[in-house]
Amino acid sequence: MAFYSRVSGSVGMITLQNPPVNALSAAVRQGIVDTMHRALSEPEVKSVVICGQNGKFCGGADIREFGAKMTGPPLVPMVHLIEAASKPVVAAIEGIALGGGLELALSCHYRIAHSKARLGFPEVALGLLPGAGGTQRLPRLIGVPASLDLITTGRQVTAAEARQLGIVDEVTDLNAVDAAVKFAQSVADKSLDARRISTYPCPRPPDLDTIFERAMQQVRRSARGAIAPGTCVQAVHAAVTLPYAKGMERERELFSVLFNSGQARALQYYFFAQRAVSRWSTASGARWDTSKPRPVHKAAVIGLGTMGRGITVSLAQAGFSVVAVETQEKQLLEAKQAVSGMLERGAKRRGVPLAHDKIKYSCSVQAVADVDLVIEAVFEDMALKKTIFQQLSAICKPGALLCTNTSGLDIDELASQTQSPELVVGMHFFAPAHVMQLLEVVYGPRSCPEAVATAMQMGKKMGKVSVAVGNCRGFVGNRMLKLYLEQAFFLLEEGATPEQVDQVLEEFGFPMGVFKVSDLSGLDIGWKVRKADGLVLPAFTGTSARIRGGSRYSPLGDLLCEQGRFGQKTGKGWYQYDKPGGRVAKPDPWLFGFLEDYRAQHGLVARRIDHQEVLERCLYPLINEGFQILQDGIAAGPEDIDVIYVLGYGWPRHRGGPMFYASQVGLDKVVERLEHYQQIHPDVPGLQPCRLLRKLAAISNPAIHKWREVIQKPRSQL
Numbered sequence: 157m158a159f160y161s162r163v164s165g166s167v168g169m170i171t172l173q174n175p176p177v178n179a180l181s182a183a184v185r186q187g188i189v190d191t192m193h194r195a196l197s198e199p200e201v202k203s204v205v206i207c208g209q210n211g212k213f214c215g216g217a218d219i220r221e222f223g224a225k226m227t228g229p230p231l232v233p234m235v236h237l238i239e240a241a242s243k244p245v246v247a248a249i250e251g252i253a254l255g256g257g258l259e260l261a262l263s264c265h266y267r268i269a270h271s272k273a274r275l276g277f278p279e280v281a282l283g284l285l286p287g288a289g290g291t292q293r294l295p296r297l298i299g300v301p302a303s304l305d306l307i308t309t310g311r312q313v314t315a316a317e318a319r320q321l322g323i324v325d326e327v328t329d330l331n332a333v334d335a336a337v338k339f340a341q342s343v344a345d346k347s348l349d350a351r352r353i354s355t356y357p358c359p360r361p362p363d364l365d366t367i368f369e370r371a372m373q374q375v376r377r378s379a380r381g382a383i384a385p386g387t388c389v390q391a392v393h394a395a396v397t398l399p400y401a402k403g404m405e406r407e408r409e410l411f412s413v414l415f416n417s418g419q420a421r422a423l424q425y426y427f428f429a430q431r432a433v434s435r436w437s438t439a440s441g442a443r444w445d446t447s448k449p450r451p452v453h454k455a456a457v458i459g460l461g462t463m464g465r466g467i468t469v470s471l472a473q474a475g476f477s478v479v480a481v482e483t484q485e486k487q488l489l490e491a492k493q494a495v496s497g498m499l500e501r502g503a504k505r506r507g508v509p510l511a512h513d514k515i516k517y518s519c520s521v522q523a524v525a526d527v528d529l530v531i532e533a534v535f536e537d538m539a540l541k542k543t544i545f546q547q548l549s550a551i552c553k554p555g556a557l558l559c560t561n562t563s564g565l566d567i568d569e570l571a572s573q574t575q576s577p578e579l580v581v582g583m584h585f586f587a588p589a590h591v592m593q594l595l596e597v598v599y600g601p602r603s604c605p606e607a608v609a610t611a612m613q614m615g616k617k618m619g620k621v622s623v624a625v626g627n628c629r630g631f632v633g634n635r636m637l638k639l640y641l642e643q644a645f646f647l648l649e650e651g652a653t654p655e656q657v658d659q660v661l662e663e664f665g666f667p668m669g670v671f672k673v674s675d676l677s678g679l680d681i682g683w684k685v686r687k688a689d690g691l692v693l694p695a696f697t698g699t700s701a702r703i704r705g706g707s708r709y710s711p712l713g714d715l716l717c718e719q720g721r722f723g724q725k726t727g728k729g730w731y732q733y734d735k736p737g738g739r740v741a742k743p744d745p746w747l748f749g750f751l752e753d754y755r756a757q758h759g760l761v762a763r764r765i766d767h768q769e770v771l772e773r774c775l776y777p778l779i780n781e782g783f784q785i786l787q788d789g790i791a792a793g794p795e796d797i798d799v800i801y802v803l804g805y806g807w808p809r810h811r812g813g814p815m816f817y818a819s820q821v822g823l824d825k826v827v828e829r830l831e832h833y834q835q836i837h838p839d840v841p842g843l844q845p846c847r848l849l850r851k852l853a854a855i856s857n858p859a860i861h862k863w864r865e866v867i868q869k870p871r872s873q874l
């Protein structure tokens with residue numbers, strides 16, 4: 157709702173009241189319309205201030221209402237009512253003015269912002285465009301290029317930048333509402349003729365066509381198939397080419413296309429999913445709201461390879477004191493230089509405070525004796541990690557949390573090396589650890605709730621989105637990835653090329669196909685893991701070369717590694733590069749010959765594989781494994797899996813994540829296609845739909861937010 161008060165006798169004050177962000181729900185819109193009428197009808201009131209309760213102006217339209225039938229007064233007539241008002245209306249912007257909130261402010265005749273406020277149009281990230289006049293008013297106020305930048309990227313600006321751009325009239329360090337009241341009094345008698353933005357002509361730069369062409373090219377390059385950014389460009393184009401009223405009609409038309417799109421549904425689902433994962437729960441019933449994190453002031457990182465360096469930077473930038481340990485002096489020195497460089501680049505590019513003084517470097521594990529939390533980040537070798545955990549258990553002070561940055565090893569096996577297994581959790585960072593937003597927090601069967609809560613909170617403080625997951629081989633992300641990689645290899649055996657598979661996945665929206673990613677991260681990483689698992693056997697021919705434990709196995713990756721083809725770092729992998737370390741992937745005729753020989757050697761006949769099969773074969777087994785993960789209680793809900801895939805594995809956000817995507821395809825269709833492929837490939841267990849997937853498909857494809865009700869039923873009922 158919105159409540160009305162009178163300040164200093166002559167200022168009508170409208171306060172938006174809808175915690176936590178004063179979103180423009182039906183009740184708030186109704187409140188604004190009613191109180192505006194009241195303010196306009198009271199003869200003593202000479203001007204009006206609109207502000208938001210609790211230091212937040214407005215977070216925009218209420219996204220939760222988008223899924224239901226709209227009620228209450230619509231936003232567009234509401235902003236027109238404000239702009240057309242006969243008394244000056246001043247927006248007092250504290251905290252945020254986002255989306256519909258900024259549109260509300262732009263309909264006011266003046267805007268006063270607090271210096272800490274942030275303003276912007278984030279609609280594009282929800283698959284929408286500013287649909288309450290934002291695409292028509294902003295270009296009239298600040299011009300086309302700056303509007304295109306803000307509207308197509310969703311970039312938020314500080315009050316200072318907003319002032320520079322001309323979005324706000326005044327910025328104050330003091331109380332913005334008080335300042336707005338004073339301002340409102342000072343303009344009470346002023347004419348409003350020049351203050352209604354919809355009446356401004358839209359500036360027309362001479363190179364208009366070039367500006368729009370460039371903007372379109374730019375959004376096509378970065379959108380990866382998302383439709384909202386390009387539609388935003390079209391809406392801004394209407395502001396320049398059409399009179400205001402017609403521009404508004406065009407905005408409405410374009411908004412409607414986006415609003416009804418599957419992409420908008422996916423992006424809005426994802427918005428809430430990313431927030432839902434902070435309300436974690438574990439299979440044994442520990443929960444975010446009943447588990448208290450332990451205080452952490454000082455942390456340590458053991459092992460300063462690529463991951464350890466990134467983690468050190470993340471911790472220091474978040475304000476933690478860090479002890480960074482690398483036992484070899486030469487490596488320690490190299491790491492110190494690398495970390496310093498990373499901190500300096502962070503300060504230069506993102507304005508993060510330089511945090512050199514937060515880090516102490518040491519060659520001795522003994523240096524971690526007084527820290528509250530340790531993150532071990534040595535390479536993936538269980539024996540080495542076990543030794544380190546034994547040492548840590550003896551050295552660290554009682555109550556210190558011991559974390560491992562493994563990407564898939566058994567947390568419980570490590571916990572069993574310590575005197576306090578309840579204080580051991582996994583913190584699986586993604587490379588580069590100081591950049592990637594995702595953190596899988598892995599609890600073992602013995603991890604205590606406080607340990608999980610502490611790791612989750614640490615992640616948050618480091619600016620990560622933390623997702624709590626159970627302990628199993630590969631956790632959530634890498635466990636699902638295994639099925640995806642496996643199918644990609646099988647497709648090569650059957651006749652596809654790396655370029656074909658990658659093209660299909662990139663058209664789907666992944667920034668890079670599976671083979672390009674493999675070349676980037678290094679083929680040797682998976683090879684080492686497969687060797688440790690006893691899967692890499694001495695070269696021999698015959699069908700058995702492609703069978704492990706009774707199931708189909710492709711040794712293609714192993715064979716490439718045997719040739720020294722580790723990907724970009726060696727200049728050759730699934731593709732060729734102009735030099736070791738080269739970045740531009742080119743198809744490699746050698747690989748085509750190699751695949752032909754391989755197929756001939758194993759009696760495989762290449763066939764034409766279409767786009768649809770590549771997509772289904774790569775994605776459906778991965779999705780099926782996601783359902784198995786839910787069934788096993790490793791992830792608490794589909795949102796956890798989707799957030800992991802979007803933030804950690806490049807799954808296109810406008811497709812919501814693998815579980816949301818499955819819900820849109822239709823679970824019955826996913827089951828049917830898996831069964832189809834399983835009939836053809838009976839030796840691939842990952843193609844067999846799991847019980848939970850079958851169960852959900854059989855109960856007529858329930859909406860994704862209802863899955864938990866089925867998952868939480870006793871397993872015997874599944």
Ligand SMILES: CC(C)(COP(=O)(O)OP(=O)(O)OC[C@H]1O[C@@H](n2cnc3c(N)ncnc32)[C@H](O)[C@@H]1OP(=O)(O)O)[C@@H](O)C(=O)NCCC(=O)NCCSC(=O)C[C@@H](O)CCCCCCCCCCCCC(=O)O
Pocket residue numbers: 176177179215216217218219220226231252254255256257259278279282284285286287288290411412415416428431432
């Ligand atoms: C605001 C934030 C920056 C705050 O961040 P913070 O980190 O402090 O907190 P959280 O992110 O954790 O959020 C706290 C809490 O609040 C919930 N929340 C946040 N914003 C909203 C919101 N806008 N609506 C609802 N709920 C919100 C959030 O979910 C958290 O709760 P939870 O329980 O999940 O933990 C940050 O939250 C943020 O960035 N928010 C999003 C801001 C945003 O994107 N705003 C734009 C919204 S879209 C919009 O404004 C559209 C308008 O331009 C135009 C609309 C026109 C409307 C017309 C409707 C017509 C419909 C019919 C069309 C028919 C078409 C046809 O068929 O013809």
